[in-house]
Amino acid sequence: MSDQSCVYIKKEWDIVAARQMGRDIATQVGFKTVDQARIATAISELARNIYLYAGAGKICFEAIETVQKKGITIKATDEGPGISDLAQVMEDGYSTSGGLGAGLPGVKRLMDEFDIISKSGEGTTIESTKWLR
Amino acid sequence: MNTLKLDLENYRDLLDEYIRTKDERALYQAEQFSKQSMQQNISPEEIINVHLRSLQELYPELPDYILDSFDFLMETMMSYGLAYQEFQALREKQLELKSEIAVAANMQKTLLSTVKPEMEGVDIGALSVPARQMNGDYHHFVVDDEGSLGVAVADVIGKGVPAALCMSMIKYAMDSFPELRMDPKYILGSLNRVVERNVDSNMFITMMYCMYNTESSTLTYASAGHEPGFYYHKEKDEFEEISAPGLVLGVSADAMYEQYERKMDKGDMLVLLTDGVTECRKGDDFIEQEEILEVIREYKHLSSQEIVESVYKYFERLQDFQLRDDFTLIVLKRDV
Known part of the structure; x- marks a missing residue:
């Protein structure tokens, strides 16, 4: 297990920094270009959600290595308003950012594992992992 | 014409054939590829990747800027792939709803x-x-x-x-x-x-x-x-x-x-x-x-x-x- 590396998201350009850090870690883990692009897109989506709806938060990365497999975990944390209806945001076709965002279902598709915890008024934590195949 | 599996080898051979002959047959096969890929939920970025790797194998001397441009293209296509997957999921959901409504309509008819x-x-x-x-x-x-x-x-x-x-x-x-x-x-x-x-x-x-x-x-x-x-x-x-x-x-x-x-x-x-x-x-x-x-x-x-x-x-x-x-x-x- 390696240490977490984090990028704080306050401005739109912080999304780029998060993508860059995520891509670097993904490359070290051994992901090829297609998967790198997928991971970067998932990071964009998570970071943009923080930027748009929570105002501020952070994206942390962790390279994971077990005996059987290697992967990368992205953890997005914010202390924003939280999501009251998780079922709704996980539903296809529901996207508040004008319909073109991949939304959280998109992140789930791009990655292998996805978990979300949110409390109204306290914030949201999303953890998502992609395994190297 | 037998159907082709979408794999690197096939794609590379077909691409090679097309580049050498400009034959319509190869283009027709490409069309078949496209349809099959959609059926198998293969996203655009994956096809771009297959294309890039085929090019690398066919032309090992390809300059870096060409190769890099494909990374750029891949990133540009990401949203299309996601939108297509979402479309598929929604289409399935729509079919479910439709059959549910059909049941309701039948019930209404009886009622x-x-x-x-x-x-x-x-x-x-x-x-x-x-x-x-x-x-x-x-x-x-x-x-x-x-x-x-x-x-x-x-x-x-x-x-x-x-x-x-x-x-x-x-x-x-x-x-x-x-x-x-x-x-x-x-x-x-x-x-x-x-x-x-x-x-x-x-x-x-x-x-x-x-x-x-x-x-x-x-x-x-x-x-x-x-x-x-x-x-x-x-x-x-x-x-x-x-x-x-x-x-x-x-x-x-x-x-x-x-x-x-x-x-x-x-x-x-x-x-x-x-x-x-x-x-x-x-x-x-x-x-x-x-x-x-x-x-x-x-x-x-x-x-x-x-x-x-x-x-x-x-x-x-x-x-x-x-x-x-x-x-x-x-x-x-x-x-x-």
Whole structure:
């Protein structure tokens, strides 16, 4: 297990920094270009959600290595308003950012594992992992 | 031509063949690839990757800027792939919903079914076709102890599922009325109270209720804001609009309804309908009342059921086989 590396998201350009850090870690883990692009897109989506709806938060990365497999975990944390209806945001076709965002279902598709915890008024934590195949 | 698997080797060979020969056959194969990839949920970025790797194998000397440009292209295509996957998921969901609604529509058909009575002296034809799967029109026949025939035609303002749910209520309200008091004005009065109490205030129902007494050949009718029907006088060979003033159901709890009576002569005909018939459109224009009457007139020698079916076929065709509103047409002919 390696240490977490984090990028704080306050401005739109912080999304780029998060993508860059995520891509670097993904490359070290051994992901090829297609998967790198997928991971970067998932990071964009998570970071943009923080930027748009929570105002501020952070994206942390962790390279994971077990005996059987290697992967990368992205953890997005914010202390924003939280999501009251998780079922709704996980539903296809529901996207508040004008319909073109991949939304959280998109992140789930791009990655292998996805978990979300949110409390109204306290914030949201999303953890998502992609395994190297 | 055998189908090709989308793998690097095949793609590379095909690409190579195309680059060397500019052959249409290779392009056709590429089209097949494209279709198969979609079936197997292969996203655009993966195809770009296969393309890039094929190029690298075919042209090992390819300059870096070309290779890099593919990373750029891949990133640009990401959203398309995601949107396609979302589209697939939504399409599956839509199919689920569709079959669920089909079940509901079937259930509604059973719930709202009414048997067209076979009666001496009167020939009845009835047809009700929903614009979508569920019907917001309703018609109902009932024969009382004294041999009077009651006919109700109703239309919920709106279509689809909400309208259909609303209609089920009307049906059960009507079933619960005591059979002794079949006067149209009382029936509309009672239904109005049911609707007013139970249905959302922005949902309205119009209804025309007619009662035909076979003994005296009298027709009694009342209307709750419903589309006027037509009465055909055989002797004069003329159609006359029949309507009665009355508020649509559900607006005011104490609405009262007037009923009117007329004698039906032999060969006379009563036509009841919903606005799905009168609001048929020809392109962007509504059809004229005259046209409806002309069509009915053309078929008036047929049996009542044949009339309603022929009229429906005429208007269905006129609207390119796509109804815009639920279509209900009832014809009652005095034949003795």
